[in-house]
Amino acid sequence: MSDFLKKGFLIGLGATLASKEKAENFLDDLSKSGGAAAEEAKALLTTLNDKGKDSTDKWRNGLRQEVIDAIKDLGFVSQDEYTQLQEKLAVLESELSELKKTITNNEN
Structure with a gap:
């Protein structure tokens, strides 16, 4: 079961990183146009990054609690x-x- 959870976590992490990479590439292209758009792109990237970290932390904590509950239910x-x-x-x-x-x- 541990291996299953690890794989699930890694899949989620990979999807998050791929999405972050796509967003960074898009915002880099947008910022190349310069001016106010560049500053807005940086601010947007920071906001997206922070929200992504928060979501990852919430997901990780939720998963941790689910595992703890499952272990207790099994009598460990x-x-x-x-x-x-x-x-x-x-x-x-x-x-x-x-x-x-x-x-x-x-x-x-």
Whole structure:
């Protein structure tokens, strides 16, 4: 599933970059005419670039949350939960070891 999501993200990123490249080429051609059009073209390119970054960030964050939700729905634990379980297990193993020692000492 990770590979599928990675490919989806890369396809979206590629489409975004291709669109950005086309827009830059168009605006470069427009700016070659000079004057006010050149300044407007630069401002438009900046605006489009900013909106593209915002859209990409929103899409990435949405995708991240979808993946997190899907992982939880499948019953997987988070890294934090896993670490907590490891720590609890270490404590229980230590307590069990101490109990075994106590029982062994009491039997002797």
